[in-house]
Amino acid sequence: MPQGVVLITGASAGLGEEMARQFAALGYDLALCARRTDRLDQLRDEITAAHPDRRVSVRALDVTDDDAVFTVFQQFADEFGAIDRVIVNAGLGKGAPLGTGRFDANRATAMVNFVGALAQTEAALQIFRTQKRGHLVLISSMSALRGMRKSMTTYAATKAGVAAIAEGVRSERVPGVDVSVIYPGYIRSEMNEHVTQRARFMVDTVTGVRAMVAAIEKRKVKAYVPAWPWVPIGVALRVLPLSVVRKLV
Numbered sequence: 001m002p003q004g005v006v007l008i009t010g011a012s013a014g015l016g017e018e019m020a021r022q023f024a025a026l027g028y029d030l031a032l033c034a035r036r037t038d039r040l041d042q043l044r045d046e047i048t049a050a051h052p053d054r055r056v057s058v059r060a061l062d063v064t065d066d067d068a069v070f071t072v073f074q075q076f077a078d079e080f081g082a083i084d085r086v087i088v089n090a091g092l093g094k095g096a097p098l099g100t101g102r103f104d105a106n107r108a109t110a111m112v113n114f115v116g117a118l119a120q121t122e123a124a125l126q127i128f129r130t131q132k133r134g135h136l137v138l139i140s141s142m143s144a145l146r147g148m149r150k151s152m153t154t155y156a157a158t159k160a161g162v163a164a165i166a167e168g169v170r171s172e173r174v175p176g177v178d179v180s181v182i183y184p185g186y187i188r189s190e191m192n193e194h195v196t197q198r199a200r201f202m203v204d205t206v207t208g209v210r211a212m213v214a215a216i217e218k219r220k221v222k223a224y225v226p227a228w229p230w231v232p233i234g235v236a237l238r239v240l241p242l243s244v245v246r247k248l249v
Helices: 014-025 037-050 066-080 103-131 150-172 205-217 227-239 242-248
Strands: 005-009 029-034 056-060 085-088 134-139 177-184 222-225
Touching (some): 014 037, 037 056, 103 134, 134 150
Parallel strands (some): 029 056, 085 134, 134 177
């Protein structure tokens, strides 16, 4: 018997793709969505070849299309009969220093990372309220803990907003619904494959996602992952002056 059904957005690459592999290995059926359906089809074929007893359904989804978010989530719920966990993972890492003429990049990041996350949360909670159970997981970032400079300013702000959504829903205590917010540190993915100067904190995708999945499985309210060095860094980020934060991250 499957462990349940996990819906993952942004599942065609990076952290979402690897989460799909690892949750399938744990015995979960998967509802996977992203813009790139060719990559989703390849991932489905890979997972079902490795785990023939797993059900894997894929659908195209651009999380900035509000109507499509609600439609696709409900289609998955109808197909599987229930959705046990929704992982709000789809994200964008574009950005530029504010006032340098790249509002388009900053706006795109805000629309995907925050407005898209809001739509996904709304759609997930509609399903969970009807089911009277569910686990909502929002993927934030360690950068959410403080304001970041230059090209990270908008990204960090959107991820802080995602964490605030999670806390607000958790405070509401929706019956039967657990809420987790995950703060990944530097985990190698397509979004940051161009980054080289932070190699001392960077871990590979499989290792980083394993820490994420472990925290999700424990239904932790919040988790800095991997725990080392991000738990102590997270504590430091909360209290250090910005002049020091700039040197840390």
